[in-house]
Amino acid sequence: FLWYNQVNWFYGLILAIGNVIGALVASRLAVTKGVDFVKWVIVVIILITSADMFGVYDFKSVVSGLLPHLH
Known part of the structure; x- marks a missing residue:
């Protein structure tokens, strides 16, 4: 993907930051x-x-109800 310039660096950076924060929080909680x-x-x-x-509930509708600006 990098070779053909198909990397979205903005979203990749956001995901990387989220992964680091999530890992730090999870490891502290685990300890x-x-x-x-x-x-x-x-x-x-x-x-x-x-x-x-299994269709018991629709998680996307729950999230979109909580965060309506992300539609």
């Missing part, structure tokens, strides 16, 4: 809260993702 907290976070994320995948 301070412990393994049980991490397990429950993973279980909740899996349940939310599964409910969205």
Whole structure:
């Protein structure tokens, strides 16, 4: 992609910053809260993702309701 100038550097930088911040927050939470907290976070994320995948609710509509300017 770089060779053919198909890299969107702005979005890539935003994603990189978000990944760094997310990793820092997650690692601090994992150290301070412990393994049980991490397990429950993973279980909740899996349940939310599964409910969205099987059509129990529409996650996109929930997010767009919370952040209407991102349509």
